[in-house]
Amino acid sequence: MHYWFRAGLCIALTFSSVSTAALAKNAPVVVTEQARAVPGGRSVQVAVAQTEIKSNINASMLAEATGGGLLGGLLAASQNAARTKKAEAAIEPIRVAMTGFDADALAVSATQTGLAGLGWMNSTPPVFTRDSSMLGRSAVLDAGANAQVAFIEYTYDLSPDFVTVRVVASIDFANKAIGTANPAKPETRLLPKNLAFHQTITAIVALPATGANMQANAALWAADGAKLARAALTKAFSQIGALMPRALTLTDADITALTAKDHKRTTLYGFTGRLVPTNTSGTLLWNDGDGGPGFIVAQSL
Numbered sequence: 001m002h003y004w005f006r007a008g009l010c011i012a013l014t015f016s017s018v019s020t021a022a023l024a025k026n027a028p029v030v031v032t033e034q035a036r037a038v039p040g041g042r043s044v045q046v047a048v049a050q051t052e053i054k055s056n057i058n059a060s061m062l063a064e065a066t067g068g069g070l071l072g073g074l075l076a077a078s079q080n081a082a083r084t085k086k087a088e089a090a091i092e093p094i095r096v097a098m099t100g101f102d103a104d105a106l107a108v109s110a111t112q113t114g115l116a117g118l119g120w121m122n123s124t125p126p127v128f129t130r131d132s133s134m135l136g137r138s139a140v141l142d143a144g145a146n147a148q149v150a151f152i153e154y155t156y157d158l159s160p161d162f163v164t165v166r167v168v169a170s171i172d173f174a175n176k177a178i179g180t181a182n183p184a185k186p187e188t189r190l191l192p193k194n195l196a197f198h199q200t201i202t203a204i205v206a207l208p209a210t211g212a213n214m215q216a217n218a219a220l221w222a223a224d225g226a227k228l229a230r231a232a233l234t235k236a237f238s239q240i241g242a243l244m245p246r247a248l249t250l251t252d253a254d255i256t257a258l259t260a261k262d263h264k265r266t267t268l269y270g271f272t273g274r275l276v277p278t279n280t281s282g283t284l285l286w287n288d289g290d291g292g293p294g295f296i297v298a299q300s301l
Contacts, residue, residue: 027172027198029293030250035196036120040147040176043124044115045140047132047153048107052095053165053229054157055087090218091158097226104128106237107154110169114244121150121248138187141176148175148196154240156233162217164206164269164298165229167236171247173197200287200294201243203236204269208300232301239282239297247295255293258286271296 028035111126124146129136132153141149151174156167173196174189181188188194207228210217221229250258263274266285273285273296282299286292 027192027195029197029199029255030252031173031197031248038122038146038148041124041145042122042148042150042173043144043146044111044121044126044150044152045129045137046108046111046126047129047151048104048155049130049132049153050155051130053091053098053103053233054155055091055162056157056160056166086214087158087160090162090214093222094158094218094226094229097222098229101226101230101233103154103156103233103237106234107152107169110154110237110241110244111152113238113241114248117245118248126152134187134190137174137190141174141189142186144176147177148173151190154237156236158218158221159270160214161212162214162221163210164204165221165232165236166205166269167203167233167240169201169240169244171197171199171201171244198293199247200292201240201247202271202287202291202294202296203239203243204271204296204298205232205236205239206269206298206300228301235299235301239299243295243297259288268296268298271298 108126108128115121115126129140131137132151137149137151140151151172153170153172154167155170156165158165172190174194175196176189178186178189179194181191181194192198207217207220210220221232258274258276260274263276263286265272265274268283268285271285271287271291272289273287273292276284276286276295278284282297285296285298287294287296
């Protein structure tokens with residue numbers, strides 16, 4: 001299950017041209033050469049709204065199976081509630097064992113690593129926040145001195161079967177100028193169609209050998225002060241930092257190549273994408289469907 005994800009006329013015109021890699025209703029997938037330099041500068045905000053690792057569930061399909069309606073909806077809601085309760089009970093020992101683990105620092109570090117070699121970002125050190133709402137982001141745009149803000153939000157969780165730890169970075173570039181947004185509702189600057197850029201990067205780290213038993217897998221993650229969970233999250237955040245420069249420097253030609261039919265579409269740990277050749281460890285996918293666009297990297301501890 002995919003989860004979660006978002007100064008003048010010359011600036012508005014600079015970012016109004018949409019790359020050929022983007023659909024009209026969505027944000028561009030490519031930061032073009034013309035869009036890399038921003039008159040008025042670009043700042044960076046890193047957001048981690050959560051304060052502890054989350055559990056995920058496979059949403060119930062009972063509503064669809066029963067043809068929808070009130071009864072189907074009630075049955076699905078009941079099953080989802082039961083699954084959530086079971087997942088929350090299983091994850092609690094992991095949360096306790098992870099006390100003191102600083103995922104916020106890992107998010108900031110991954111961002112700094114990912115942007116370090118991109119001189120055109122011309123960004124000040126990232127500012128950390130827990131508010132990733134559209135209203136909060138709109139307020140940042142209004143209060144800041146820069147013409148554009150790169151909003152990078154991180155989420156992290158355990159898969160429904162507790163086999164993997166997943167970290168997702170959602171990267172949005174938003175302009176301070178209203179442009180095509182609704183002047184009466186400046187938060188609409190954060191709608192996909194008004195963003196200057198959007199991609200996600202997903203990093204998945206799996207237990208080396210597991211079964212399907214949630215409780216047994218949870219015990220492995222929690223053992224020895226959550227040693228494996230800490231290592232997996234550290235690796236996942238690091239993978240995002242390593243992939244970020246590639247994600248931000250893709251060209252239209254790169255997107256065409258990544259989405260070519262000869263790149264087999266495959267599903268890995270619940271995420272689907274096209275296989276991308278890589279010399280690094282693990283498996284790399286390009287997601288051009290639901291939850292995308294963006295890279296997905298998966299490997300075992």
